[in-house]
Amino acid sequence: MVGRKMTVSKFMIGLVLSVITLTMFVPIVNLFARALSDPGKVHLMKGYDLLPKGFSFIHFEVVLSNAIVGKALLNSLFITIVGTCLSIFFTTISAYVLTRKNLVGKTPLMICLIIFMILEPGIVPEYMVMKDLQLLDSLWSMVLYRTINVFYLIIMMRFMEDIPDSLIEAAKIDGAGHMKIFVRIVLPLSKIPLLTIGMFYAVARWNEFFKSSIFLSSRDNTVLQVLLRQFVVDNDTTALVSAASLLSNNSVAQLDFSALKAATIVVAMVPILLLYPIILKYYTSGVMEGGVKE
Amino acid sequence: MMGYKLRKMWTDWVLYLMLLPAAVFFTLFHILPIYGMKLAFYDYRIIGEHVYVGMKYFNSLFSTPVFATVLTNTLVISAMKLILIFPIPILFALMLNEFHNGRFRKAIQVVSYLPHFLSWVVIAGVWFEFLSPSTGAINELLKLFGLPAHDFLTDKSAIRWVLVASEAWRGIGWDSILFFAAILGISPSLYEAAYSDGANRWQIVTRIVLPHLYVPMVTIFILNVGFIMNAGLDQVLNFTNVSVNSHIDIIDTYVYRVGLVNGEYSFATAANLFKSIIGVVLVLSTHFISKKLTSKGAW
Numbered sequence: 381m382v383g384r385k386m387t388v389s390k391f392m393i394g395l396v397l398s399v400i401t402l403t404m405f406v407p408i409v410n411l412f413a414r415a416l417s418d419p420g421k422v423h424l425m426k427g428y429d430l431l432p433k434g435f436s437f438i439h440f441e442v443v444l445s446n447a448i449v450g451k452a453l454l455n456s457l458f459i460t461i462v463g464t465c466l467s468i469f470f471t472t473i474s475a476y477v478l479t480r481k482n483l484v485g486k487t488p489l490m491i492c493l494i495i496f497m498i499l500e501p502g503i504v505p506e507y508m509v510m511k512d513l514q515l516l517d518s519l520w521s522m523v524l525y526r527t528i529n530v531f532y533l534i535i536m537m538r539f540m541e542d543i544p545d546s547l548i549e550a551a552k553i554d555g556a557g558h559m560k561i562f563v564r565i566v567l568p569l570s571k572i573p574l575l576t577i578g579m580f581y582a583v584a585r586w587n588e589f590f591k592s593s594i595f596l597s598s599r600d601n602t603v604l605q606v607l608l609r610q611f612v613v614d615n616d617t618t619a620l621v622s623a624a625s626l627l628s629n630n631s632v633a634q635l636d637f638s639a640l641k642a643a644t645i646v647v648a649m650v651p652i653l654l655l656y657p658i659i660l661k662y663y664t665s666g667v668m669e670g671g672v673k674e
Numbered sequence: 675m676m677g678y679k680l681r682k683m684w685t686d687w688v689l690y691l692m693l694l695p696a697a698v699f700f701t702l703f704h705i706l707p708i709y710g711m712k713l714a715f716y717d718y719r720i721i722g723e724h725v726y727v728g729m730k731y732f733n734s735l736f737s738t739p740v741f742a743t744v745l746t747n748t749l750v751i752s753a754m755k756l757i758l759i760f761p762i763p764i765l766f767a768l769m770l771n772e773f774h775n776g777r778f779r780k781a782i783q784v785v786s787y788l789p790h791f792l793s794w795v796v797i798a799g800v801w802f803e804f805l806s807p808s809t810g811a812i813n814e815l816l817k818l819f820g821l822p823a824h825d826f827l828t829d830k831s832a833i834r835w836v837l838v839a840s841e842a843w844r845g846i847g848w849d850s851i852l853f854f855a856a857i858l859g860i861s862p863s864l865y866e867a868a869y870s871d872g873a874n875r876w877q878i879v880t881r882i883v884l885p886h887l888y889v890p891m892v893t894i895f896i897l898n899v900g901f902i903m904n905a906g907l908d909q910v911l912n913f914t915n916v917s918v919n920s921h922i923d924i925i926d927t928y929v930y931r932v933g934l935v936n937g938e939y940s941f942a943t944a945a946n947l948f949k950s951i952i953g954v955v956l957v958l959s960t961h962f963i964s965k966k967l968t969s970k971g972a973w
Contacts, residue, residue: 389875393769394778400766400846401785406811407800408788427803427811474696477689484679484686494973496704498957502946504933505710509702527699534973558688587793589908594934605795612799613912645799652791659791660784 406430408649415439415643422636439643442635448599449607449644455519455596456604460585460651463523467581468574471528475536476562481545497530503594510595521595522588522603529584532577539573540566576662579655586651604648611641714944731944741945743920744928751834751905751924756898759842764887766846767853768879786847798912801840802827828917837909837922852890860886893970900960900972903953925949 409430417425418434425433443449478489506525507516515521543566551561567574589605596602610616617637683690714731716724735741766786773779789797804810805826813823826832860883868878907926914922925945933942957972965971 501707
C-alpha cells in the first residue's frame with residue numbers, strides 16, 4: 381500500500397522535473413531543427429518540432445558567408461580567446477602573490493579588492509576612462525576591460541591556500557625564485573581551478589552584451605551578441621536580407637527569416653555547447669565538493 | 675618593525691613585480707572609474723575643467739518623477755524575483771533527490787544547468803518563440819483550453835512576470851546545485867536511523883533534509899537581498915519594447931539612456947552613485963548579517 385503510493389508520488393515528481401526540463405530542451409533543439417530545415421519547408425515547423433523538415437545547410441551558409449556576421453563572429457572569437465588567456469594568466473599570477481604568507485601590505489590589498497568587488501562605478505565613468513585611453517571602438521577595450529575579475533581572483537586564492545606550504549618551502553631551499561616556483565610548482569598543481577575559472581571567463585566574455593554594445597560602436601568592430609540582438613530583439617534583419625537577396629539572384633529558393641535568425645542564435649550557442657561538457661566536468665564537481673565540504 | 679617590513683618588501687620585490695599587471699588593470703578599470711564618479715558633483719565640460727556644482731544633480735534627480743518610477747520598478751522587480759524565485763531551486767533539488775544516481779537524474783541535470791550559460795540575447799530569442807502569439811507553445815496551450823492567444827511581451831501587466839519567469843527558467847537548475855550538494859552531504863546513517871524508526875519519505879524530507887538546507891537557504895536569501903538594486907540590466911535590455919518599457923525601466927537602463935544616449939553625463943553619474951552607495955551598504959550589511967547567522971558571507 382505504502383509502496384504503491386510512493387510510486388505514484390515519485391511518478392508525479394518525475395513528471396514535474398521532465399516538464400521543466402523539456403521547456404529548456406525543446407526550444408533549444410527546435411532552433412537547431414529550424415536552422416537545418418529545407419528553406420521551402422521551414423514554414424511547416426512547429427514550436428515543438430525536434431527534427432528538421434527536410435535538410436539543408438543553406439541557412440548556415442548564408443549566415444556565415446554574410447560579411448557582417450562573419451566579422452562579428454571573428455571579433456567575438458578574438459575577444460574571447462585572447463581575453464580569456466590574459467585573464468587566466470594574470471588572475472593566477474596575482475592569486476599566487478596574494479596568497480604568500482607574510483606578504484607586506486596584504487590586508488590593505490584585500491580591502492581594496494573587496495571595495496572593487498562591491499562598488500560598481502557604473503557605465504558613465506567607465507565609458508569616460510575608455511575614451512581617455514582611446515580604446516573606444518577598439519576590440520582591445522573588451523579584451524582588457526576587467527581582465528582580472530575580483531570574484532574569480534578570490535576563488536583562485538582560496539584554492540592556492542590549499543597548496544601545501546612544504547612544497548614551496550622545499551623549492552625555495554633549492555634556490556628557486558618566486559617566478560620559478562609559480563611556473564614549475566603552482567601552475568601544474570592548479571590545472572583544475574585554472575580550467576574552471578578559464579571556462580567562466582570564456583563564457584562571460586562570449587556572452588558579454590551590454591559593455592560590448594557601448595565600447596564597440598562601429599559595425600566593423602561589433603560582436604555576435606550585439607548583432608544577434610538586432611536580429612532577435614529589434615527584428616532588424618537588413619544585414620541578413622542583403623545576403624539573402626544576393627543568393628536568391630543565384631536562384632536559391634526564398635529564405636525564411638525565422639530560420640536565418642535561428643541559425644544565427646545557433647552560431648552564438650555552439651561555442652558554449654562545445655565548452656559545456658568541460659564546464660560540467662570541472663565546475664559542477666568543484667561546487668559539489670565545495671558544498672559537501674561545507 | 676617598520677624597518678623589517680621595508681626590508682621584507684625589498685627582498686620580495688619579485689612578488690610586487692608579479693602584482694604589477696593586476697595593479698595596472700585595477701587602476702584602469704576600477705580605481706579610475708570610481709574616481710570618475712565625482713562627476714556627479716561637477717558640470718561636465720568637453721573642453722577645460724569640469725565645474726563643481728555640489729548637490730545640484732542630486733537635487734534634480736530626486737525631483738525627477740521618472741527617477742522615482744525607475745527606482746520603484748527596480749525594487750519591485752527585484753523583490754518579485756527575490757521572493758518568488760527563491761524557493762524554486764530548493765524544490766528542484768528536493769525533487770531531484772528522489773531519483774538516485776539514475777540516468778534520468780543525470781539527464782535532468784545536464785539540460786537544466788544549460789540556460790545559465792546562455793546570454794540574455796539568446797534567451798530572449800528562445801522566449802520570444804516560446805511566447806509568440808501565433809506559433810508559441812504557451813499560446814498553443816492556451817488555445818487548447820479554449821482561451822484566446824495573448825501577447826505577453828507587449829502587455830504591461832504581464833511583462834514583469836515574464837522577467838520573473840525567464841529568470842527562474844535560467845537559474846532553476848544551476849541555483850539548485852548548492853542545495854543539492856548540501857543534500858548529498860547528509861550522512862546516510864541519519865536516513866537509516868529514520869527508516870528503522872519507521873519514518874516515511876515525507877517525514878524524512880521535512881525532518882532530516884530540510885533542516886540541513888537552512889544554512890544555505892538563509893545565506894542565499896540574505897545575500898540576494900544585498901543585490902536588490904540590480905534588477906537585471908541585460909535581461910531588461912533584451913525583453914523591453916515601447917509598449918512595456920515604462921513598467922520595466924530600471925535604474926541601470928535609465929542611467930544608460932540618460933547618460934550615454936542623451937549625453938547627460940553628470941546627471942546619470944549622480945543616479946548611478948545613488949544606486950552604488952545603497953548597493954554597497956546593502957551588500958556589506960547583508961554580508962555581516964549572514965556571517966553572524968550562518969558563518970558564511972558573500973566572500
